[in-house]
Amino acid sequence: MPRTPATTAATSIAALGSLLGSLLGASLVTAGGAQAAPARAALEYVALGDSYSSAAGVQPVDPTAPVACQRSTRNYPHVIARRTGAQLTDVTCGGADTTDYREAQHPGVAPQLDALSAGTDLVTMTIGGNDSGVFGTAIAQCSLAGFRSGGVGSPCRDEHGSTYEDTVRTSTYPALVRALTDVRERAPRARVAALGYPWILPATGGCFASMPVAEGDVAYLRSLQHTLNDAVRRAAEATGATYVDMEQVSEGHDACQPAGTRWIEPVFGGTNPVVVHPNAYGEARMAARTIDVLGLATVPDQPAGRGAKVLKRYDALAAHQHLRAGVDHRLRTRVWAIVRYAGLGLDSDARTRLGTFRDQVTRERRADRLTRPQAEALKRFSRRAAELLDL
Template sequence: MAIRAFSGRLTALAATTGAALVTLTAPAHAAPEPLSYVALGDSYSAASGVLPLDPKASPLCARSTANYPHVIAKRTGAALKDVTCGAAQTKDFAGAQYPGVPPQLDALGQDTDLVTLTIGGNDNNTFISTILSCATAGLGTAGQGHPCKSLYGDKFSGDIDTKTYPAVKSALQAVKNKAPNAKVAVLGYPWIMPPTAQKGCFVKMPIASGDVPYVRDIQTHLNRAVQRAASETGATYVDFSQSSEGHDACQPIGTRWVEPALFGTNFVPVHPNALGESAMADATMGALGMH
């Protein structure tokens, strides 16, 4: 009986040892590959004007390491390839924007998992023309009336409809073609101006009182064009029409997401600050279900 019992214990020990050896020698599960993330787009994606600058980028792009793509990559562990560049237009997706700055589409491939971008605001110089033209007009009337609307009427909105919208749609389709397996998110532009003249800030944003809603309407028109292009190409649109309300350039530091033309903190005015970029990252991750 004692011999049989000892033999049984040896058998049990051998089985246990064998199981342990299998456990020790079995290969560990490989760590999942990080998300392959490519960030495209203009200065709102590059966070132009926010320090610190990205040493990997051309100085002409004024790209920040505090931009929303870097925030998303840090939070998710994604492998980020950031080719955002200040002043980019849709044409810079397929062509070199500056010497040494290749076409943005070159960063995409079959293995790209995620693409984010803002684009369209610089086409036809929509942003810069609206702000500069309306600020100049506003200064000419000491902030009274609606001189910009009187001068330009539907010009900006017309350009958005006939030129910007088809260009953005074409650019998004090109992104889809280069990265067919990627989830694509195109962001709207956070509010620059408040909704009414009473909430304007002529000292910081020299837009005449009657032109405050006019400038706001132009941005609404642009965002709707981008949203339409996103819908028609299967991209996710990240909407800031509600979340950025009350965070426009007329708000105080710590509340505003976009810096004003004068007396702001960014070295590039009328662009998102670090708080705005972080909020853009939050909204994008929420829209993509990445929280």
């Protein structure tokens, strides 16, 4: 049955209502010669931020996260942690703005700053898009205006003018400075990275069937997004943080591009139920860009020899024992460290990491995140791993 303009508008408004509710809210070990360089401890990494950080809508969902936060185990913080061997504390939450750094965003969800400490080594975030509701509101309102105009002209720019950008400059920017200053106070020795938002729309033209923005408003929304990213950049510079620019690397990967190329899912025809947000590919590319800008060392993509056998045994055990996702991630990170150091011939460091693996198993058991049979199986695995790696 063909859609009438009324039913199309109703469907579109429903999708855009969902958009308003969720949008933007919804290291180096070397060895050489006779003397090996001392091994570095795993980074204590805390991830803060909004739904671009939490990867709202990307499967699988992190079962350890509050449901309201829409956090995925494939968000860019998890990717960074896996690639670097960092110890991740992820408090990203869809819908967050800078006030949620200091205040509880939802009942039972602590202020994000509470995750930081003097021992934190690395902090990442995307934040600011939800402040004053500016960015999500602008995209939704411009989409509705595009429907009304049939995609012709620049109805959103004609109606709102510089209002959105003025709010970003006068309200969002100082809020970002305060948030980043608070982060610095809570984690004084941490390296802090503030990520910009990847492009949502192309420079010109648009794709009205997928992103219902009038052609003349495409550049208008691009300008607003650049103003937001510039506010993040200036706030990072003002507080000694590192700005991770996403504009250049995400060019050509906006929501108008085909699946497999786009980083951002469109309003219509996409794969992410949370529209106008990064997909898993986009999150992985945001992670890669952050690792590159910060110069973080990564663990080998695939271990070889006995190390590969140890990881294969661990993965089989984790699957057989049905370990919780969060427990599995914490333990597997430690197994990676054991394998990495053993592969470099740093047996003393590998034995130390083996001890931290056993200690983590004990902590998980005491916190009732492991059953007794699971903990005993993991302890047996650790002894077999030591034998396989000649530790």
